[in-house]
Amino acid sequence: MQYYSLNDHSRKVSFADAVVQGLAPDRGLYFPASLPTPGKEFMENLGQYSDHEIAYRIIAPFVGDEIPENVLRKIVADTLSFPFPVHAVEKNVYALELFHGPTLAFKDVGARFMAGCLGYVLRNDKRPVTVLVATSGDTGGAVAAGFYNVPGINVVILYPSGKVSTLQEKQLTTLGGNIRALEVQGTFDDCQRMVKSAFLDTELQQHVLLTSANSINVARWLPQMFYYFLAVKQLKAQGKEKLAFSVPSGNFGNICAGILASVLGLPIDHFIASTNVNDTVPRYLHSGEYKPAAAIATLSNAMDVAAPSNFVRVLELFQQSFPALTSKLTGYSFDDAATVAAMEAVYKADGYMMDPHGAVGYLGLKKYLADHADFTGVFLETAHPVKFADTAPPSLQPCIVTPERVRELFSKAKQSTLLPADDAALKSWLLAQ
Numbered sequence: 077m078q079y080y081s082l083n084d085h086s087r088k089v090s091f092a093d094a095v096v097q098g099l100a101p102d103r104g105l106y107f108p109a110s111l112p113t114p115g116k117e118f119m120e121n122l123g124q125y126s127d128h129e130i131a132y133r134i135i136a137p138f139v140g141d142e143i144p145e146n147v148l149r150k151i152v153a154d155t156l157s158f159p160f161p162v163h164a165v166e167k168n169v170y171a172l173e174l175f176h177g178p179t180l181a182f183k184d185v186g187a188r189f190m191a192g193c194l195g196y197v198l199r200n201d202k203r204p205v206t207v208l209v210a211t212s213g214d215t216g217g218a219v220a221a222g223f224y225n226v227p228g229i230n231v232v233i234l235y236p237s238g239k240v241s242t243l244q245e246k247q248l249t250t251l252g253g254n255i256r257a258l259e260v261q262g263t264f265d266d267c268q269r270m271v272k273s274a275f276l277d278t279e280l281q282q283h284v285l286l287t288s289a290n291s292i293n294v295a296r297w298l299p300q301m302f303y304y305f306l307a308v309k310q311l312k313a314q315g316k317e318k319l320a321f322s323v324p325s326g327n328f329g330n331i332c333a334g335i336l337a338s339v340l341g342l343p344i345d346h347f348i349a350s351t352n353v354n355d356t357v358p359r360y361l362h363s364g365e366y367k368p369a370a371a372i373a374t375l376s377n378a379m380d381v382a383a384p385s386n387f388v389r390v391l392e393l394f395q396q397s398f399p400a401l402t403s404k405l406t407g408y409s410f411d412d413a414a415t416v417a418a419m420e421a422v423y424k425a426d427g428y429m430m431d432p433h434g435a436v437g438y439l440g441l442k443k444y445l446a447d448h449a450d451f452t453g454v455f456l457e458t459a460h461p462v463k464f465a466d467t468a469p470p471s472l473q474p475c476i477v478t479p480e481r482v483r484e485l486f487s488k489a490k491q492s493t494l495l496p497a498d499d500a501a502l503k504s505w506l507l508a509q
């Protein structure tokens with residue numbers, strides 16, 4: 077499989093090179109040169125395959141022969157080592173729970189898969205590698221856990237100071253070892269810009285091999301398809317036919333993976349991009365004008381992204397056709413007041429605790445279903461509510477259960493370095509390491 081840069085389709089690299097580079101030298105995101113479908117028979121009989129077999133069959137053509145079958149199967153098994161249940165919340169409304177992994181967020185899937193792939197493709201490379209990652213909250217913790225103690229790899233996490241939750245900050249600042257955190261005095265968009273500019277700096281590239289663990293990296297983005305397949309498998313087993321998926325969206329890697337799965341033939345009939353007030357894409361879908369505004373801090377902080385990196389991939393999947401895009405994708409945005417009201421109402425009526433991101437997804441789904449009652453709806457519960465316990469409505473706080481695996485984090489001390497939101501500051505810091 078080859079990957080081309082979205083800025084220049086003639087610039088093609090292998091899977092291994094795309095993973096190691098993260099971003100193409102011309103700043104373009106890599107995109108698969110072909111979209112290999114696993115076939116109609118497979119799609120119609122998902123129930124006959126194990127979850128690991130489904131994931132392996134989907135991802136193998138995207139990796140090609142660059143990772144041997146036995147190694148790739150092990151990476152897949154290590155990635156999917158926790159459940160992805162579809163939980164019935166209301167009639168025709170299901171939550172796809174993606175928070176049962178080690179850091180309680182959907183990012184665990186991509187981070188673990190990428191750590192496995194990068195570890196393999198660099199196994200004989202003696203150069204030290206630094207994985208740079210920008211986070212608005214959840215990616216950082218997942219990447220820290222996924223890459224912790226991976227030999228030869230250092231991880232540097234950039235996060236916006238004061239804009240992540242207590243537990244998210246603990247997850248990305250307390251591991252130590254090969255994981256370091258930079259607390260940037262700016263927004264997530266600043267962090268993402270700084271990371272992208274570091275990749276393209278030739279002086280830095282000579283000093284250290286840099287790559288990205290954000291969903292701009294194909295090894296982070298592509299495995300996010302897995303759980304759409306596993307959800308459809310579960311829903312089809314219950315006889316559900318016409319499916320709409322509402323995806324809480326920030327950097328748009330997650331929804332882009334779902335749309336890719338449907339382009340490969342997975343029967344999902346419609347997608348809803350549900351955002352908080354950082355609504356660049358819903359505005360674009362309504363007006364046709366793409367105008368990112370300054371990012372605004374919200375309760376669903378992992379989605380506080382003004383310029384979503386992966387939207388260019390979404391456009392590519394629809395071959396740049398606006399009518400094709402809007403026939404398959406609807407966008408809605410919701411403010412914090414609506415988010416809190418939904419969290420409280422659903423807990424009261426259904427006993428189901430949503431996190432603020434899931435609540436935005438739920439709201440988008442309900443709005444779509446109001447006009448499309450013949451659909452079965454699924455919203456992605458992308459993170460565990462405990463990650464946002466400090467900003468949850470007071471009425472819900474006592475009802476949020478802290479999973480055992482993160483309990484000890486609260487007593488650990490944060491270790492981070494404060495940095496101005498400046499590309500040059502990151503460069504000097506990296507050169508000094």
Ligand SMILES: N[C@@H](CCOP(=O)(O)O)C(=O)O
Nearest residue numbers: 211212213214215291327378
């Ligand atoms: N929502 C993210 C922002 C980065 O997204 P990614 O999927 O590109 O890593 C976060 O939680 O950090």
